[in-house]
Amino acid sequence: MNVSVRTVLLIFACAAALASAAAAASPKVSATADRLDELILGRAAADSLPIVDDAIWLRRVCLDLIGRPATPAEITRFGLDPSPDKRRTAVQRLLASDEYGQNWSRYWADTILLRATNMRAGIVRPTFEEWMADSLNRNRSWDEIVTDILTATGSVLEEGATVLFFAHEGKPEEVAAEASRLFTGIQIQCANCHDHPWDRWKREEFHELAAFFPRVSVRQNRESDRRFDYVVSSMNIDRRRRRGISEFLLTRLDRDQDRIISQQEAQRSPLRFLFAREEIRERVDSDGDGRLSFKEIMEARPRDNNRPGRGSTEHYMPDLNNPSSEGTRVDPVFFLSDQSIPPGSDDQTRRQAAARFITDPGNIWFARAIVNRMWAELTGTAFYTPVDDIGPDRPAEHEQALQFLADAFVQSGYDLKWLLEVIASTRIYQRDLQPDAEGFAAMQPTRMRADQLYAVLCQSLGVDGLAMRSLGARRRNGIRDPGRGAVAEAFGFDPSVPRSEVSGSIPQALLMMNSPIIEELIDGRDRTSPLGRIQAAVRTDDDAIAELYLLVLGREPTRQERQICRSYLQESPDRIEGMEDIFWALLNSTEFLVKR
Amino acid sequence: MGTHLIDSVRVERSGFTRRRALQAVSGSALAAGTLGFRDLMAEQAAALRRQGRAMILLWMQGGPSQFETLDPKPGTDSGGPTEAIRTAVPGIHIADNLPRLAEVMKDVAIIRSMTSREGSHPRASYQMHTGYIPAGSVKHPSLGSTITQQLGDPDSELPSFVSIGSTQGAGFLGTEYDPFSVANPGQLPSNVALTTSRERFGRRRRLLDRLETRFAETGAKPLVESHQAIYGKSTRLVLSPEVRAFDISDEKPSLRSRYGDSRFGRGCLLARRLVEHGVTFVEVRSGNWDTHQDNFERTAEQAAEVDPATATLIADLKDRGLLERTLVVWMGEFGRTPKINPRNGRDHHPRVFSLAMAGGGIRGGQVFGASTATGSNVEHSPVTVQDLFRTICTALHVDPDHENISPLGRPLKVVDGGTVLSDLLS
Incomplete structure (x- = not known):
């Protein structure tokens, strides 16, 4: 065993060396973490903060960084490791593993897609997760990733960065609202219809942001061999219905004065296009009588009647008193810095500019939003709650600490792994459960995301996946693994919502209590099942109980818990049944659902 | 009042969250700062009145052709080969695909002048379920959720909102108002x-x-x-x-066969049983109405399953004295074009379409509104989605102006605008 520990340590050491070489320009992790603790709690309080034990810490940090709990073997190995630096090395090892990117790509998929207005948005999920996981694992900087998302083009089945535009069918207002919410943390979309009641944002400012995105087209690719293939592209040519078909022109052409334009009358006139294709004539002939009246020609709408004005290369702010009118043309200006670009710029110029303005180090909200979001996800406390409603009109907790961390993050070159390493290195992150403490020192168990829970469930049951069927509740979420999909259906929530507002549900409880698939896997008579293997490996009940606790909850049972389980076994008609029931109870416990 | 899928205990240490506190009472009463004894009494009286009210939504996913169902136009180019038949109510004719519904027409009101602007399935389904068009900033709750929020029995052992097949969820109202889904009607739901x-x-x-x-x-x-x-x-x-x-296995075989041995038939029978057991809102889904090709054959096939089930549901509810307090609504997301396309199909047509309602607060035996002779437009009495939702709420004694607070603190009414169609009410 010594040999293997040494090998592991050696690998850790190499990884640490590599990581620190890469981050040479970044502020030092440990110094930054110490300073944060001090700014938030004060030196003395930070130093006296009770730190959680190795087993719980390892489970916590594994769930946070790689989305699955530590295995019993990993917990044991970690506990036996005498190195004083072992937590630091473990964090670096986790950030270097591919599971890191996979975990956070799923976090971002939920964050973006659970707010999608496009009901088919799930189609892009696998592509997005793959792209995002790769970007995160290569540790591309946050500004690079955001720039890719804001400037993406291509098929949603090939280019994962198209996620945001596809999620909102390229609609400028929705994209603007989401880009602001996700990347600056500021909810500006209330200003869509009216000046914001309690924020400073004006209606014009929201529409000036939307004006960065009017030239994005999201269309179904009919040539694709896949049934649902959509393409995000730039559309710099005005494709609105032809304007200027005036009644005057129609009267001139209408030789027999029946207020109907026949094919013959349209010949050699600009209106001959109406008869060029069957499809166009059918669309214009709205009453289906086979004839094109003045009214039909003047009122002809683009094919998709859901989006009047679609196809325009400019953004128009609707006139609220006259919603069917064109509204006022608005040119792109970024509301946080008043930076603008020349009117009439093409799509890529607009989107590149939007990305540049949003990710500009001068825009403090870009760094603050991600720093606050990551801090909240890891520590269960936040400078701003909810994480997607921040901005100059919201008071922050520990403003100084937030600014310090945001500045350091900018200095690191928007390095996400660096940011997570800093947060995981604070004493606050490592604190023990402290339900009665105040402020950031308090530590309460928080509900896991569905993907984390699925990983815990699979690991506890000793399987790679669960062959569960959809509960039939929601539309396809795009998740391919059926078990992961079913668990997401029951347990999924928008990660931007504060955990304290996420509630449990009956379908969740039923899935854990009564799923025949889970019941089959807790079978203690099957020698290949987790319980069967435990039974074969250990002699005493106490050891078997301890192994079950380690497997399901990642810790040893307390004396009292051991007592409860032991007496339960004594009362059970059958010992193996009794062990199965303990297994069942642990899987159905509150503790199983939470990170702590 | 009324919770079902979860209890209302909040997890937060500070107790109630701002959002939940606001949801508990109507926003307007809060704004005025007056929620006194009288309001509470009024609330209670309203509760008594609403007792036992329920709704069954029969959802025709894909958009059924009104020409082949509730608004036939025989002898016109738009009408195609579909014939009209007499119903139990003199003067009302419906398509020959619905002979059984024709028999119970005295209990049924048809709207032939529904109109909307949403011509894509997902958007139109969203609107016809929530009363709102999709917006990224807020996920609107479906009608099933807002109705159970007001009518659901908090002591019920069964969930108050059951969906047979998938549907829209509770949106920002939270998982406690989400539908409880049944994948296979007739069997116990999963888990x-x-x-x-x-x-x-x-x-x-x-x-x-x-x-x-x-x-x-x-x-x-x-x-x-x-x-x-x-x-x-x-x-x-x-x-x-x-x-x-x-579990529908203890129903008489004769009744089961009247509903029809189909997924939809079993779903309707289950809906009746659930309403009988105090469930507030049930949605039963029938797919495949999107007849861009072979419209006439396919609509006839769909109707052969849906017609007996729907008619039997109405009759069965009536036999048991449940129809008075149970509103049945039969609809899809939009109608279909008067133009028959070269593939013998009909395409999406939200501009004018039809739906049917029966029971709970609705005066049956009538047609409301009309489409033009060619069926391309509303002839008179256009009904918007908001009008429809407001009328449904009124029939069920649900307050359409009840305000729920969206996560960003914006008050949103159950129904935003619209006018009650009082001619439809009994």
């Missing part, structure tokens, strides 16, 4: 049947409770309490004799 004996299940639950108490003592008390409340409800559900409502 409801016990996987062990009742005795052993009871032992497991007691063990869980003992272990939970220990975890609660380590400081996770609010979380454990909320978890236990949900487990309490779930346990009551799985052990309740009421879950038999989900």
